[in-house]
Amino acid sequence: MNPETKKVEFSEKAQKEIRELLTHYPDKRSALLPVLNLAQAEFGYISEEVMIMVARLLDLTPPKVFEVLTFYTLLNDRPVGKYLIQLCRTLSCALVGSENVLGHLKQRLGIEVGETTRDGLFTLRTVECLASCGTAPVMQINGAFYEKLTREKVDRILDDLKRGDPPVLKPMGEN
Amino acid sequence: MKYEKVLHKNLETPGYTGSLADYERQGGYQAIRKALKEYAPTQLIDLVKRSGLRGRGGAGFPAGTKWDFLPKDPALTRYLCCNADESEPGTFKDRELIERDPHQLIEGMILAAYAIGAKVAYIYIRGEFVYGAQVLERALAEANRAGYLGKKILKSGTDIEIYLHRGAGAYICGEETALLESIEGKRGLPRNKPPFPAIHGLYGKPTVINNVETLSNLPHIVNRGVEWFTSIGSPPKSPGMRIFSVSGHVNRPGNYEVPMGITLRELIHEQAGGVLGNKKIKAIIPGGASAAFLTESSLDVKMDFESIAQVGSMLGSGGVTVMDEDTCMVSAALNLMEFFAHETCGKCSPCREGSSWLVQMMRRIEHGHGRMEDLDQLVRICNNIGGKTVCAFGDAEIAPILSTLKHWRSEYEYHIKEKKCLVGNRGGQLLTIGKH
Numbered sequence: 001m002n003p004e005t006k007k008v009e010f011s012e013k014a015q016k017e018i019r020e021l022l023t024h025y026p027d028k029r030s031a032l033l034p035v036l037n038l039a040q041a042e043f044g045y046i047s048e049e050v051m052i053m054v055a056r057l058l059d060l061t062p063p064k065v066f067e068v069l070t071f072y073t074l075l076n077d078r079p080v081g082k083y084l085i086q087l088c089r090t091l092s093c094a095l096v097g098s099e100n101v102l103g104h105l106k107q108r109l110g111i112e113v114g115e116t117t118r119d120g121l122f123t124l125r126t127v128e129c130l131a132s133c134g135t136a137p138v139m140q141i142n143g144a145f146y147e148k149l150t151r152e153k154v155d156r157i158l159d160d161l162k163r164g165d166p167p168v169l170k171p172m173g174e175n
Numbered sequence: 176m177k178y179e180k181v182l183h184k185n186l187e188t189p190g191y192t193g194s195l196a197d198y199e200r201q202g203g204y205q206a207i208r209k210a211l212k213e214y215a216p217t218q219l220i221d222l223v224k225r226s227g228l229r230g231r232g233g234a235g236f237p238a239g240t241k242w243d244f245l246p247k248d249p250a251l252t253r254y255l256c257c258n259a260d261e262s263e264p265g266t267f268k269d270r271e272l273i274e275r276d277p278h279q280l281i282e283g284m285i286l287a288a289y290a291i292g293a294k295v296a297y298i299y300i301r302g303e304f305v306y307g308a309q310v311l312e313r314a315l316a317e318a319n320r321a322g323y324l325g326k327k328i329l330k331s332g333t334d335i336e337i338y339l340h341r342g343a344g345a346y347i348c349g350e351e352t353a354l355l356e357s358i359e360g361k362r363g364l365p366r367n368k369p370p371f372p373a374i375h376g377l378y379g380k381p382t383v384i385n386n387v388e389t390l391s392n393l394p395h396i397v398n399r400g401v402e403w404f405t406s407i408g409s410p411p412k413s414p415g416m417r418i419f420s421v422s423g424h425v426n427r428p429g430n431y432e433v434p435m436g437i438t439l440r441e442l443i444h445e446q447a448g449g450v451l452g453n454k455k456i457k458a459i460i461p462g463g464a465s466a467a468f469l470t471e472s473s474l475d476v477k478m479d480f481e482s483i484a485q486v487g488s489m490l491g492s493g494g495v496t497v498m499d500e501d502t503c504m505v506s507a508a509l510n511l512m513e514f515f516a517h518e519t520c521g522k523c524s525p526c527r528e529g530s531s532w533l534v535q536m537m538r539r540i541e542h543g544h545g546r547m548e549d550l551d552q553l554v555r556i557c558n559n560i561g562g563k564t565v566c567a568f569g570d571a572e573i574a575p576i577l578s579t580l581k582h583w584r585s586e587y588e589y590h591i592k593e594k595k596c597l598v599g600n601r602g603g604q605l606l607t608i609g610k611h
């Protein structure tokens with residue numbers, strides 16, 4: 001390991017959660033995905049240092065962690081904006097106007113798909129069906145669903161986030 | 176028609192929050208009391224077999240029969256996995272069952288675990304369901320505290336633990352053996368079969384995988400009996416209720432719980448309020464993106480496993496996507512092909528290579544650079560994928576192209592000849608539903 005790499009450690013709370021997680025499986029390796037999810041929540045993304053730490057923790061080689069990290073699309077191996085916007089473009093959303101929403105998002109944020117705004121606030125991604133086709137077009141921001149999107153609604157959502165109101169998790173049909 | 180709700184009864188009751196107290200007030204957790212008292216595990220398997228309950232995840236395999244495949248040796252560790260990966264485009268029924276009535280699912284899982292002798296069960300929930308995961312964690316904690324889960328549940332001799340396992344974004348992990356790989360901490364690559372999970376499943380142990388909706392049916396079958404269950408829906412082969420997720424160009428998109436076997440016409444025109452702007456229907460996908468497109472002429476087909484198969488598609492996940500007369504079939508097929516090309520796991524070469532060729536050719540046609548020979552070439556590539564892969568993903572990904580080519584070949588030809596779209600005009604605004 002590069003001697004300059006920072007040492008990273010899970011918080012007390014996360015360590016406790018990991019100890020609990022390990023009791024759920026007969027095999028430590030099974031905790032890999034949950035631990036990576038936790039790591040992402042804790043550090044924002046899975047850096048090389050985090051990857052190596054997770055590998056040690058679960059008695060795995062780093063490549064075993066790496067191959068999982070790169071397989072699953074929700075795991076980020078590089079930093080993303082404070083708010084990760086994931087707009088669905090699959091058929092049911094496309095049929096009712098996800099392209100228009102995308103155009104508007106790009107214009108409002110001044111970025112292309114895959115990019116992050118200069119202030120580090122927003123990253124824009126397009127994703128596949130989010131299982132919310134009945135309330136299309138939809139996007140998720142940091143795990144919260146935003147449904148039946150229109151230009152006006154997108155404006156409201158972005159303004160709220162800029163003002164500092166965090167995304168709120170809600171059941172289907174209520175956001 | 177209005178129908179008596181079963182799986183949706185609680186969540187459509189005003190004020191119902193999905194808490195343990197609410198679930199119990201509605202008669203919840205009586206089924207496990209009844210089962211523990213009245214049925215030995217083998218009797219419960221027999222009951223579910225006689226009910227004819229078929230899987231709601233996609234393949235429609237009879238649940239009791241699947242359970243019965245497990246080896247009988249009581250010394251073997253067994254596992255139950257609930258498939259809550261719900262990623263089939265057009266499908267959003269499991270999410271609602273999880274978010275609004277988590278205890279119905281948990282009770283169903285307890286019944287299934289008891290029947291097959293599993294002491295440990297996992298719920299594999301797709302990573303995007305962050306709210307759903309919170310709801311389930313809360314509900315599992317409640318059920319543990321109340322003694323429905325844990326050691327010696329309800330003071331019986333049965334131990335059952337249920338753990339939530341969150342995915343992290345991969346459609347393929349809904350395929351049952353990829354799901355097992357994913358729980359084991361690996362990439363979600365489907366396994367070769369045989370051996371089937373019933374013999375060699377999670378950690379090499381006998382395992383049953385069932386869908387959220389399948390499991391949520393179980394408390395009702397135990398409470399109300401086989402005779403009741405086989406009297407609703409489309410018996411003998413497709414008994415029971417079914418939740419259809421209706422989306423696309425309809426006035427009231429949403430989840431509708433109806434008896435299996437109502438017509439597509441009733442589902443779309445009565446339940447989902449008809450087509451947006453009173454337009455004509457051009458195409459319907461009846462069972463998720465993996466199911467072949469149907470034309471308007473199939474509107475009177477019954478929504479049960481056999482009837483939909485007879486018209487050349489499948490009931491699949493119950494995701495019904497409706498497209499009106501102005502929808503371009505080339506771009507609809509391209510949209511789904513992009514989905515499959517993005518989601519191929521890369522294990523089998525026909526699917527890995529074929530999916531990207533198909534996307535490239537479809538894009539070319541959509542953009543007016545196609546050639547007439549491309550149409551036969553599309554079919555050839557599809558035929559080299561179908562049936563030639565480890566899992567059913569290969570058969571799924573060719574359905575949109577093959578079925579749209581079959582029904583709307585003229586739209587493809589128009590794109591190629593005229594270098595534009597025949598119908599791509601919606602109130603003066605260009606309709607592009609591909610992702611390019």
Ligand SMILES: Cc1cc2nc3c(=O)[nH]c(=O)nc-3n(C[C@H](O)[C@H](O)[C@H](O)COP(=O)(O)O)c2cc1C
Nearest residue numbers: 230231232258260261262349350351385386389567
């Ligand atoms: C590519 C692919 C994706 C699948 N995705 C799901 C899914 O998201 N949810 C699900 O329940 N079944 C899915 N299935 C079906 C499962 O493999 C399996 O048949 C099902 O979970 C069994 O449960 P059931 O018998 O209760 O339906 C998928 C199958 C394939 C081939």
Ligand code: FES
Nearest residue numbers: 088093130132133
């Ligand atoms: S197609 Fe967008 S949520 Fe399903």
